[in-house]
Amino acid sequence: MRSSAYxxxxxxxxxxxxxxxxxxxxSYDLRDSSLIPSKRxxxxxxxxxxxxxxxxxxxxxxxxxxxxxxFQISGDVPAQFLSPGFGFHVRKSLGYTISARxxxxxGIGRGYSYREFRNFARNTAWGESIASPAQRYSAPRALQxxxxxxxxxxxxxxxxxxxxxxxxxxxxxYKAKVQDFTVQALLTINxxxxxKTNSSLTTYAIAGGxxxxxxxxxxxxxxxxxxxxxxxxxxxxxxxxxxxxNLKNNILDGSFETPAESHGSTRPQLGDKTxxxxxxxxxxxxxxxxDRINIAIEDRWTxxxxxxxxxxxxxxxxxxxxxxxxxxxxxxxxxxxxxINLGKNAVQPLYWLNPLDYPYAELRNPRLMNIPKPVLLDTxxxxxxxxxxxxxxxxxxxxxxxxxxLDTxxxxxxxxxDKELITPTRCQPxxxxxxxxxxxxxDCKVAVAPPPTCEQKLGALPSVAFKAGxxxxxxxxxxxxxxxxxxxxNNPGCNVVVVGYCAADKREQQMSWDRVNAIITxxxxxxxISQDRFIFNYGQQGGDCNTVDLRxxxxxxxxxxxxxxxxxxxxxx
Numbered sequence: 001m002r003s004s005a006y007x008x009x010x011x012x013x014x015x016x017x018x019x020x021x022x023x024x025x026x027s028y029d030l031r032d033s034s035l036i037p038s039k040r041x042x043x044x045x046x047x048x049x050x051x052x053x054x055x056x057x058x059x060x061x062x063x064x065x066x067x068x069x070x071f072q073i074s075g076d077v078p079a080q081f082l083s084p085g086f087g088f089h090v091r092k093s094l095g096y097t098i099s100a101r102x103x104x105x106x107g108i109g110r111g112y113s114y115r116e117f118r119n120f121a122r123n124t125a126w127g128e129s130i131a132s133p134a135q136r137y138s139a140p141r142a143l144q145x146x147x148x149x150x151x152x153x154x155x156x157x158x159x160x161x162x163x164x165x166x167x168x169x170x171x172x173x174y175k176a177k178v179q180d181f182t183v184q185a186l187l188t189i190n191x192x193x194x195x196k197t198n199s200s201l202t203t204y205a206i207a208g209g210x211x212x213x214x215x216x217x218x219x220x221x222x223x224x225x226x227x228x229x230x231x232x233x234x235x236x237x238x239x240x241x242x243x244x245x246n247l248k249n250n251i252l253d254g255s256f257e258t259p260a261e262s263h264g265s266t267r268p269q270l271g272d273k274t275x276x277x278x279x280x281x282x283x284x285x286x287x288x289x290x291d292r293i294n295i296a297i298e299d300r301w302t303x304x305x306x307x308x309x310x311x312x313x314x315x316x317x318x319x320x321x322x323x324x325x326x327x328x329x330x331x332x333x334x335x336x337x338x339x340i341n342l343g344k345n346a347v348q349p350l351y352w353l354n355p356l357d358y359p360y361a362e363l364r365n366p367r368l369m370n371i372p373k374p375v376l377l378d379t380x381x382x383x384x385x386x387x388x389x390x391x392x393x394x395x396x397x398x399x400x401x402x403x404x405x406l407d408t409x410x411x412x413x414x415x416x417x418d419k420e421l422i423t424p425t426r427c428q429p430x431x432x433x434x435x436x437x438x439x440x441x442x443d444c445k446v447a448v449a450p451p452p453t454c455e456q457k458l459g460a461l462p463s464v465a466f467k468a469g470x471x472x473x474x475x476x477x478x479x480x481x482x483x484x485x486x487x488x489x490n491n492p493g494c495n496v497v498v499v500g501y502c503a504a505d506k507r508e509q510q511m512s513w514d515r516v517n518a519i520i521t522x523x524x525x526x527x528x529i530s531q532d533r534f535i536f537n538y539g540q541q542g543g544d545c546n547t548v549d550l551r552x553x554x555x556x557x558x559x560x561x562x563x564x565x566x567x568x569x570x571x572x573x
Contacts, residue, residue, distance in 0.1 A: 027197060027357040028347040030055045030368065035347055048368070049468035049546060055358065059346040063091040065296065067337030071107030075310030075329035077172045080110040085333050093350040096191060101184045101208075105333055106177075111310055112247060113172040114240040116229070122314040122322045125218045125260045126170055135226050138168045169229050171247060174311040175256040176216040178331060180302065182280050184208030188351040198354050206282040206300060213273040216260035216311045219252050227251065260311030279303045282333075291348055292341050299334045381459025381487060395490060396452045411436075416452070454494035454552040458487050461496065461550040464519060468546055471514035471572050473522055481519065484550060485527035495553040497535040501543035508545065510570040512538040513563065515548050520561070535559035539566075 028035060035058040036044045046052035071085030085107035093099040120126055121139035130136045188204040220226065232251070235243040248254075268275045282300030289295065307313035309329040314322040341348060362369050376385040382393045382403050389403035397405045397416035405414035409423045411430045418434030427436025461484055464477045473481070488496060498519050500512035516538045523529045535553055543549060565571055 027353055028058060030358055034345050035059055046468060050369075051468040057095075057350075059343070060093050060350050061341040061343035061346045061348060063089075063339050063341055063349055065089050065091070065337045065339035067296070067298070067335040069333065069335030071109055071178070071331065071333055073109035073111065073176060073178075073309050073329055073331045075111070075307070076312045076325055076327075077111040077113050077174055077310040079310075080112060083107070083109050085335065087333075087335070089337075091186070091339075091349070096350045096353065096355045097188050099186045099188065099204075099349065099351055101186055101206075103182050103184060105180050105182075107179075107331065107333060109174075109176045109178060109309070109331065111172075111174050112244050114235060114243050114247075116169045116171060116232070116234040117316055118169045119316045119322055120170055120314070123261050123312060125258055125311055126220055129259050129261070130220060130226075135221055135224070137170055137220070137226060169232075170220075170227075171229055171232070172312050173219050173252065173256075174216050174260055175219070176214055176260075176309050176311070178212060178214040178309065180210055180212035180278055180280075182208045182210030182278070182302075184280065186284075186351075191351055191354055192356060193354045194356065196354075197357050198352065200288045201285065202288075202351055203285045204283065204351070206280070206284060206298070208281075209277070209279045211275055212278045212302070212304060213270045213275045214309055215273045216262070216309060217256040218258050218260050218311050219254065219256045220258040221255070222253055261308060261313070263306075263308065274306070274308070276304050276306045286339065288352065294339050296337045296339055297335070298337065299332065302331050302333065304329055304331070378460050381457075383456070383459055395487075396457050398452065398456065409434075453555065454491065455554065457491040458494055458496070458552040461487075461552065463550065464515075464548045466515055466546050466548070469511075471511065471518050473518055478522065478526075481522055482527065485523055485529055488523075488529055488533060495533050495535060495557070497537055497551050497553050497557070497559070499540055499543070499549045499551070500538040501540050501547065502545035503539035503541070506567045507570055509539050510565060510567040511572070512540075512545075513565050514572055517563075517565075519548055519550075531561050534561050536561055536563045538563070 031048065033041070033044060036056050037059050040056040043052060043054070044056040047055045066086075066088045068084070068086040070081070071083050072079045072081065085105060087103060087105035089101050089103035091099055091101040119139065120137070126137045127139060128136070184206050185208060186204045186206055188202050190201070190203050191199060193199055232247075263274055280300055280302040282298060284296055284298035286294045286296040305328050307325060307328050309331065313325055315325045316322045347353065361367075376387070378385050378389070380389065380392045380403070381395060382389070382397070382399045384399060384401070384403035388401075391399070391402075391404045393399050393403060393405050394414075394416070397414055399405055405416065407414055407418070408421055409418070410425075411418070411423045411428050411434055413430060413432070413434035415421060420430070420433070420435045423430050423434060423436040424438075427438040430436050462480050464473070464480060466472070466477075467474070484496070488494065498516050500516040502508045502512055516536055520531065520534045520536060523534065524531050535557070537559060
């Protein structure tokens with residue numbers, strides 16, 4: 001286990017030096033409709049129109065990967081560390097933190113014991129599994145050993161209970177070929193960054209389950225004869241590595257020709273291989289090389305609830321019958337993998353993206369936030385909003401910045417009604433028309449107030465808001481238009497420009513036309529205003545797509561009062 005940790009640390013260091021030297025890509029454009037699947041397009045449209053707070057989840061790429069590394073079985077027989085394993089997987093992000101993965105693994109595990117065993121009759125690999133009786137190892141079911149008191153050594157046969165020849169001893173070994181197919185859930189959490197856009201490194205936890213098949217064999221024969229293990233002596237613990245090296249290189253031939261003990265037909269099989277349900281868990285770390293490629297290091301443990309992966313499940317005693325060991329075998333799969341993201345019109349797998357990137361960017365530089373226009377009431381239409389207006393001024397009267405009618409000569413008659421705009425103080429008080437009580441000298445010039453403009457007469461006209469995707473006038477919008485109609489009737493020489501916005505595509509152009517047309521049609525049909533009093537203006541830029549603005553036409557401003565629909569097939573009825 002200490003060796004495994006050392007190798008993993010080395011691999012992490014090497015991969016980090018590669019991963020952090022590369023440039024990491026940025027997040028995607030939330031306005032790009034080509035990245036949104038059709039089933040989430042309504043949400044995308046509502047988000048762009050400002051009627052829904054959350055952007056639609058984009059289409060994301062699939063990850064495919066290949067991997068290779070070390071495979072190790074943890075069982076009753078000590079495992080050889082440097083055993084190979086390889087596999088491949090397909091992974092898909094379900095969100096920014098959860099992804100699903102299907103993985104195939106193939107591993108070869110080997111193990112050798114430095115301990116000698118004599119009471120091994122329960123393990124059929126060294127007896128009944130060998131076809132020739134002459135090649136089988138002699139192993140009793142029970143034995144009695146010499147005691148300090150001088151008790152005679154007795155060996156009891158596994159068949160009939162009679163005394164047998166002296167015991168042989170063996171050294172357990174195995175070679176197991178294991179395959180598994182698992183479905184896994186991966187949890188990624190460090191892609192949620194508060195201080196940078198994205199990270200070049202992700203860490204994740206792994207949990208899942210599936211099925212494993214395995215086939216285990218032991219090296220019991222040297223060609224056509226059994227080994228003479230009786231010539232070997234179990235070493236002291238400190239000398240075990242030298243003993244195992246000699247056992248593998250000089251004693252055993254590496255053939256692994258004998259089937260290990262198995263469950264046979266008592267357990268599910270695939271072909272002639274034992275099949276078991278398994279559970280798996282682990283962790284991984286991935287280093288991004290670019291937006292398409294990353295390197296991953298993983299360590300995965302698998303629980304089998306099977307004690308025969310290493311071909312040995314018996315706990316031996318100095319005398320008496322062997323019993324089953326209390327623990328099941330597990331295996332470890334530590335790998336380095338190369339992963340590639342595949343897919344067009346899709347963003348990177350979401351576990352590489354930071355979901356906080358959009359809200360932080362909008363706070364710094366708003367692009368999509370629907371900031372409403374302030375609606376400031378001006379009841380008398382004098383251009384001064386009600387919260388600052390000190391007087392409800394008659395229509396057409398020029399006012400000061402406080403909304404109070406101008407009275408240039410201070411005679412108490414507003415300029416809009418004063419027939420003598422500048423009356424000398426000596427000629428005051430004045431009559432109801434603002435004319436003084438003394439005769440004006442020959443050189444007296446009476447200034448005449450200029451006539452008010454239409455902008456002054458009509459004042460600031462309100463905007464009309466529509467629901468996203470609709471051209472229907474709400475009740476409050478009709479009330480606003482009724483107030484506008486009253487001003488228009490009282491000022492017959494003034495026209496109104498009706499302005500609709502947005503023309504990014506055909507659908508937006510037609511919707512802008514529909515909304516302008518709805519307002520003009522209502523004013524004509526319901527309020528009795530002549531259509532030639534309106535200027536039809538749609539598909540403009542710089543405004544809210546869901547708002548239509550009304551304003552007084554300036555002197556000399558002209559335009560059509562009727563316009564054909566740009567895309568009649570897209571009209572909303």
